[in-house]
Amino acid sequence: MEDAYDVVVVGGGPAGxxxxxxxxxxxxxxxxxxxxxxxxECSYRACVPSKALLRPGAAREAARSVDGARQAVAADLDPAHVLTRRDRFTGRGDDTGQADWLKGAGIPLVRGHGRLAGERRVDVTGADGTVRTLRARRAVVLGPGTEPALPPVEGLDRIGVWTNRQATTADAVPERLVVIGGGVVACEMATAWRSLGSSVTLLVRDQALLTGWEPCAGEEVARGLTALGVTVRFGASATRVDRDPATRTVTVETDDGATLACDEVLAAVGRRPRTADLGLETVGLPAGAWLPVDDSCRVTALERDWLYAIGDVNHRAPLTHMAKYQARACAAAITERAAGRPAATGAWQAWSAQADRIAVPQAVFTRPELASVGLTERAAREAGIAVRAVEYRIDDVAGAALHADGYRGFAKLVVDETRGVVVGCTFTGPMATELIHTATVAIVGEVPLERLWHAVPAFPTVSEIWLRLLEAYGL
Structure with a gap:
């Protein structure tokens, strides 16, 4: 059976x-x-459930940071209610609502494993083994996403290790949890499960958390995790794990000779593309590879413009909001080309996804929260930019002091001195994730600092940090 459409989209995630x-x-x-x-992944096993797990602890801490509200807040979270609330957001994996949305939008859904079967053809194998061929008149768009990568630890593949999927969907709080990794998933899940009562140990191979961020970000998260009761062990790697079949207890051995006992192990060390069984070899591409694309999300390894890749699989900006941004540009490019227009990239056009080269906003919901966009100071210097960095404690802003007793936060701007514009920004502290969009607009819009000075923040809000940063710069 073969059906023809203008475009076949492989992958029904947010980008698809x-x-x-x-x-x-x-x-x-x-x-x-x-x-x-x-x-x-985002809807059921990543962004949505992880934030649902993290929000109750953050809300409790926010209330307890204000005298008068503190006295009305219970000491501990109720895990059963937290998990029930998470399930309301995820539907426990039931995609009926989103499948119905596709139908209402006039988009057919074919359930099954899709793989390329040559140029502009996709074979879909259903659950019953039946194969259906879809032919694309214009283009095939690949959005299969990524999957967790496991570190080379002996026994890890035999113990029933947690990845982000189990960490965000578990129905019970493990008494003891060992987390392998020092990135965003590791830090957020350590925060969430410690808030729910688990005893958490974080094994970090490096000497810092979140090594791709400004150093202050990792330092603040390490401080926050420690204050929460998480044991953070820097320079430590798991070498061997084993699970006792009778007690279900897991033993974790580390390279410094320590032995840890726990109930679950979460591996959070990175991700790999889900392209091993995507049929890439049928069009001359290597199986299992990332798929580099141009700004229209066209796969650059092929000369003709029929194959596109959006979201995490193209390895440009593995974040849901950036995947959706790429999807909008990709759709515009395909539409333009279908109409016989070139849709040339390079300018700020609807079909040219350039923002992920200069301004990728990130939000991390640890305690404290983190948010960043653009370049770190180090990355800007390595790029040859004439840099000046400006730092300011958000604690000293009146709106922050009113927001929370003992507010602790940090702000940093990275300025291109030659052009007089912001190229990077990092915030830490309560509400940091709600501050970052202003920086994103400033960077994408290349707003001159002299003009930014006239964007007056309301008093008394935490956003007044922008005035203080510009004053520190000398305006």
């Missing part, structure tokens, strides 16, 4: 949903192929 919707709105036909749940 957006690109299909935009294509159909433009007058093209599109079909979505999905083997698991429509909505993807």
């Amino acid at each position: 949903e957006v690109v299909a919707d935009r294509l159909v709105r433009s007058g093209l036909t599109a079909v979505v192929v999905e083997a698991e749940a429509v909505g993807g």
Whole structure:
């Protein structure tokens, strides 16, 4: 059985949903192929459930940071209610709502494993083994996402290790949890499960957390985790793990000779593309590889413009909001080219996803919260930019002091002195994630500092940090 559409989208995650919707709105036909749940990792096993697990602890801490409210707040969270609330957001993996949304938008859904079967062809194998071939008149868009990568630890593949999937969907709080990793997932999940009562140990191979961020960010998170009761062990790597079949207890051995006992081990050391069984070899591409793309999300390894890759799989900016941004640009490019127009990249056009080169906002919901966009000071210097960095304690802003007793936060601007514009920004502290969009606008818009000075922040808000940073710069 073979069906033809203008565009075949392989992967029904956030990027796949957006690109299909935009294509159909433009007058093209599109079909979505999905083997698991429509909505993807983000909706059921990553962004949404992790934030649902983290928010109750943050809300409790926010209330307890204000005298008068502190006295009305219980000492501990109620894990059962936290997990129930998480399940309301995820539907425990039930994608009926999102599948119905596709139908209402006029987008057919084909359930099954999709893989390329040559140029503009996708074979879809259903649960019953039946194969259906979809032919794309215009383009195939690949959005399969990524999957957790496991570190080379002996026995890890035999113990039933947690990845982000188990860490965000577990139905009970482990008494003892060992987390391997020092990145965003490791730090957020250590925060969430410690808040719910688990005894958490974080094994960090490096000497700092979040090594791709400004140093202050990792330092503040390490301080926050320690204050929460997490044991953070820097320079420590797991070498061997084993689970007792009778007690279910896991033993973790480390390279410094220590032995830890726990109930679960979470491996959070990175991700790899889900392209091993995507049929890439049928069009001359290596199986299992990342898929580099241009700014229209066209796969650059092929000369013709029929194959596109959006979201994490192209390795440009592995974040849900950036995947959706790429999807919008990809749909616009396909639409333009279908109409016989070139959709050349390089300018700030709807079909050219350039923001992920200069301004990728990130939000981390640890305690304290972290947010960043653009370049770190180190990255800017390595890029040859004439840099001046400006730092200021958010604690000293009146709005922050009113927001929370003992507010602790940090702000840093990275300025391109030659052009007089902001190229990077980092915030830490309560509400940091709500501050970052202003910096994103300033960077993408290349707003001159002299003009930014006239964007007056309201008093008394935490956003007044912008005035203080510009004053520290000398304006």
